[in-house]
Amino acid sequence: MSELNEENVRAEVRAWLEANWNPELGLVEWRNKLADSGWGVPTWPKQWYGRDLPQALQPVVDEEFARIGAIGVAKAGIRTLAAATILAHGTDLHKEKFLRRILTGEDTWCQLFSEPGSGSDVAGAVTRAEMRGNKWVVNGQKVWTTSAHHAHWGLLLARTDWDLTKHKGLSYFIIDMHQPGVKVQPLKQMNGHASFNQVFMTDAEVQPEFLVANVGDGWAVTTTTLMHERRGADGLRTWAMGSDRKGRIYEEERAEIATTMEPYKWYPQRAGRVDLILQRAKETGHLTDPVVRQEIAKLLTMSKAAEWTARRARAAQEQGRPQGPEGSLGKLVSSHVARAAARVHTQLSGADALLTGADSPMGGTIAEILVSVPATSIAGGTDEIQRNIISERVLKMPKEPSIDTTKPFRDVPRNTVG
Amino acid sequence: MKFSFSSEQEEFRSNLRRFLAERSPTKEVRRLMETDAGWERDAWRKLNAELGLTAVRIPEAYSGQGFGFGELGIVLEEAGRALLCAPLFSTAVLATGAILNAGTEAQKQALLPGIAAGDTIATLAWVEDPAHWDAAATAMTAKKSGKRYRLEGFKSYVIDGHTADLIVVLARRPGSKGENGLSLFTVAGNAEGLSRHALKTMDTTRKLARLEFKDVEATLLGTAGAAAVPFARTMTEAAICLANEMAGVADRLREDALAYAKMRMQFGRPIASFQSMKHKQADMLIDVELAKSAAYYAAAALDDGDDDVAAVASLAKAAASEACLQTAIHAIQIHGGIGFTWDNDTHLWFKRAKSSEVLLGDAHHHRELMMQRWAA
Numbered sequence: 001m002s003e004l005n006e007e008n009v010r011a012e013v014r015a016w017l018e019a020n021w022n023p024e025l026g027l028v029e030w031r032n033k034l035a036d037s038g039w040g041v042p043t044w045p046k047q048w049y050g051r052d053l054p055q056a057l058q059p060v061v062d063e064e065f066a067r068i069g070a071i072g073v074a075k076a077g078i079r080t081l082a083a084a085t086i087l088a089h090g091t092d093l094h095k096e097k098f099l100r101r102i103l104t105g106e107d108t109w110c111q112l113f114s115e116p117g118s119g120s121d122v123a124g125a126v127t128r129a130e131m132r133g134n135k136w137v138v139n140g141q142k143v144w145t146t147s148a149h150h151a152h153w154g155l156l157l158a159r160t161d162w163d164l165t166k167h168k169g170l171s172y173f174i175i176d177m178h179q180p181g182v183k184v185q186p187l188k189q190m191n192g193h194a195s196f197n198q199v200f201m202t203d204a205e206v207q208p209e210f211l212v213a214n215v216g217d218g219w220a221v222t223t224t225t226l227m228h229e230r231r232g233a234d235g236l237r238t239w240a241m242g243s244d245r246k247g248r249i250y251e252e253e254r255a256e257i258a259t260t261m262e263p264y265k266w267y268p269q270r271a272g273r274v275d276l277i278l279q280r281a282k283e284t285g286h287l288t289d290p291v292v293r294q295e296i297a298k299l300l301t302m303s304k305a306a307e308w309t310a311r312r313a314r315a316a317q318e319q320g321r322p323q324g325p326e327g328s329l330g331k332l333v334s335s336h337v338a339r340a341a342a343r344v345h346t347q348l349s350g351a352d353a354l355l356t357g358a359d360s361p362m363g364g365t366i367a368e369i370l371v372s373v374p375a376t377s378i379a380g381g382t383d384e385i386q387r388n389i390i391s392e393r394v395l396k397m398p399k400e401p402s403i404d405t406t407k408p409f410r411d412v413p414r415n416t417v418g
Numbered sequence: 419m420k421f422s423f424s425s426e427q428e429e430f431r432s433n434l435r436r437f438l439a440e441r442s443p444t445k446e447v448r449r450l451m452e453t454d455a456g457w458e459r460d461a462w463r464k465l466n467a468e469l470g471l472t473a474v475r476i477p478e479a480y481s482g483q484g485f486g487f488g489e490l491g492i493v494l495e496e497a498g499r500a501l502l503c504a505p506l507f508s509t510a511v512l513a514t515g516a517i518l519n520a521g522t523e524a525q526k527q528a529l530l531p532g533i534a535a536g537d538t539i540a541t542l543a544w545v546e547d548p549a550h551w552d553a554a555a556t557a558m559t560a561k562k563s564g565k566r567y568r569l570e571g572f573k574s575y576v577i578d579g580h581t582a583d584l585i586v587v588l589a590r591r592p593g594s595k596g597e598n599g600l601s602l603f604t605v606a607g608n609a610e611g612l613s614r615h616a617l618k619t620m621d622t623t624r625k626l627a628r629l630e631f632k633d634v635e636a637t638l639l640g641t642a643g644a645a646a647v648p649f650a651r652t653m654t655e656a657a658i659c660l661a662n663e664m665a666g667v668a669d670r671l672r673e674d675a676l677a678y679a680k681m682r683m684q685f686g687r688p689i690a691s692f693q694s695m696k697h698k699q700a701d702m703l704i705d706v707e708l709a710k711s712a713a714y715y716a717a718a719a720l721d722d723g724d725d726d727v728a729a730v731a732s733l734a735k736a737a738a739s740e741a742c743l744q745t746a747i748h749a750i751q752i753h754g755g756i757g758f759t760w761d762n763d764t765h766l767w768f769k770r771a772k773s774s775e776v777l778l779g780d781a782h783h784h785r786e787l788m789m790q791r792w793a794a
Contacts, residue, residue: 278792278793293786293789294782297785297786300792301733301737305708305733306708308711308712308715309707311711312714315422316422318422319422387697387700388693390700391697395699397679397680397690397696398690400691400693401687
């Protein structure tokens with residue numbers, strides 16, 4: 001076995017791709033080859049579809065895939081979080097049963113954490129899981145569940161003990177979404193789209209072997225999933241570009257992207273569309289207004305500095321160095337940028353900002369920006385929670401005294417809903 | 419574009435930080451800021467000889483170290499963090515930049531080794547009164563007289579202008595307008611007909627002077643009437659260097675306020691445990707890190723010869739102006755009453771933040787410059 005360096009890895013992956021890549025293969029067929037060879041997820045363990053490559057060599061593999069135009073394993077959506085969680089905490093049975101079909105894209109996953117009564121306070125979940133006979137029986141309601149309407153499996157956080165403290169009474173399960181006890185309903189947002197779902201579980205069943213880690217370990221496992229969610233927040237958009245090349249496998253991939261990305265079609269607007277600002281300023285004749293020029297320049301300054309901060313964090317990571325504080329700021333910065341962009345778009349549109357749809361600028365895009373931006377500072381951890389995380393984890397500031405973590409959970413005041 | 423410091427650069431930074439913490443403690447800052455000069459020649463020469471601060475970006479051909487703006491940016495950021503009282507910005511950024519950008523080969527050979535060694539203290543005098551920061555507003559005239567020139571007029575807001583050995587001066591051919599007819603000159607600090615007096619500055623760690631020129635003999639630097647381009651380049655470099663210095667000032671303010679909040683007890687707990695403090699500190703971190711990214715990117719853009727560097731320089735200066743001052747305001751607020759006292763050190767960095775905000779043009783000024791390039 002040759003030494004693990006860039007040159008050898010590049011030669012090896014290139015030779016393998018040249019021998020095996022064929023755009024006329026089926027998507028699943030090809031991804032099964034990737035799983036067997038370990039080149040689909042080379043940083044994963046050898047035993048589980050990987051090659052134990054250090055993270056620093058992943059870009060070499062990516063470059064070789066890009067060079068030949070080869071498609072990778074299925075990466076979008078919650079399935080990558082499921083994979084990371086199962087790799088970290090799952091049993092061999094979980095890995096056997098789930099990992100390969102995650103990589104091939106045959107299975108779709110969803111994340112059942114948030115509830116109507118617990119948003120920022122995820123550990124306040126009140127969905128109940130009880131052992132009845134030889135099965136776990138689940139009752140409760142989850143919300144903001146992306147892809148639940150076509151998911152095969154769900155990552156479920158549920159309360160298994162009400163006499164323990166908040167975090168200790170939680171357990172983590174893998175639940176089969178295709179069963180009579182699970183009902184999925186779309187949730188309409190203020191921008192008119194319905195990208196998420198509500199999931200109602202009524203005597204839904206989970207087999208005992210689909211408990212992840214031990215009873216009472218639910219919070220630790222959830223933390224793993226959430227950590228990967230934050231880390232991967234940017235991956236989705238890059239991946240979603242697809243390819244316009246010809247070949248059966250590319251067509252299958254385009255269809256997969258169309259399905260996976262459907263709920264995210266308004267996401268560019270949610271980020272504020274800074275890319276449209278100069279064009280809009282020109283079209284609306286505001287480019288000569290010194291007040292507007294200042295506002296545009298403020299926005300561009302912030303958005304460029306944000307982009308460069310993300311690049312700085314990535315560069316440090318690629319050099320194998322620990323990230324400085326710049327690595328933890330992206331989420332909060334992006335909501336500052338989105339809000340500032342919405343303000344400038346409003347300024348540029350004047351009275352047209354009163355309209356929506358076909359009557360409004362750019363066929364409704366501007367209106368969609370204005371009513372989608374509020375999601376940025378809420379989804380995936382509110383700005384307030386981000387500030388808590390930054391101050392506590394990066395700046396090492398003390399936590400506020402808590403009143404909900406030391407007594408039995410049944411005695412903790414909570415919402416009457418859910 | 420390179421976006422991460424090499425391990426050599428990181429080591430350079432940490433050595434410098436340690437060294438400056440030792441040599442420029444606040445006690446020393448307070449002592450020097452009360453002096454008329456604001457710095458001391460022997461101590462500065464010794465420090466500069468050890469660290470090579472003025473030599474960093476001077477090419478090896480002129481007895482410098484031949485590094486780029488990445489390294490000079492590190493020097494300035496650390497000098498800002500330590501609030502080093504020294505003629506660093508004037509000599510290593512302004513005068514060195516003007517000489518490198520405008521001077522002839524022979525002039526570079528003659529002038530730069532003395533600067534690199536720390537023997538020559540130099541500055542650049544371009545702003546007049548009222549200050550417009552740009553070259554086109556220059557009124558001072560230079561009349562040709564044999565091989566030399568005679569300068570007539572005044573300059574103001576000249577950094578270290580009352581103590582510099584060598585002054586690079588921007589002046590125009592009589593009767594010329596705008597960016598035409600501009601030339602750079604060198605004048606000795608003790609030249610006949612030059613009277614200099616220190617201005618009373620709000621930020622006493624950076625001294626400014628007003629210089630009056632009455633028929634002062636001057637040597638042309640570079641080509642007559644062709645200073646507009648090299649001068650603009652020098653201003654781009656200066657804005658980027660100042661943005662890096664401000665990143666150091668802001669980071670120091672942020673860190674000191676954080677340390678204070680962790681220590682200060684009120685209502686039976688450290689004030690750092692209150693969410694209002696934590697959120698403010700998170701926002702401060704964002705301001706400072708974004709300003710750093712812009713400053714680092716801009717320095718890399720200079721080193722890479724990026725065509726867009728003038729716009730990026732203005733972006734970095736605008737970002738730094740806002741971030742540094744906002745951080746200073748928060749820092750005073752977090753300290754509470756003690757932060758408003760003379761004995762507490764926060765005001766020293768607050769005042770540097772304020773002076774840097776305005777120097778070379780404030781955020782509004784630079785945002786407009788940026789728009790002129792990106793949205794003409």
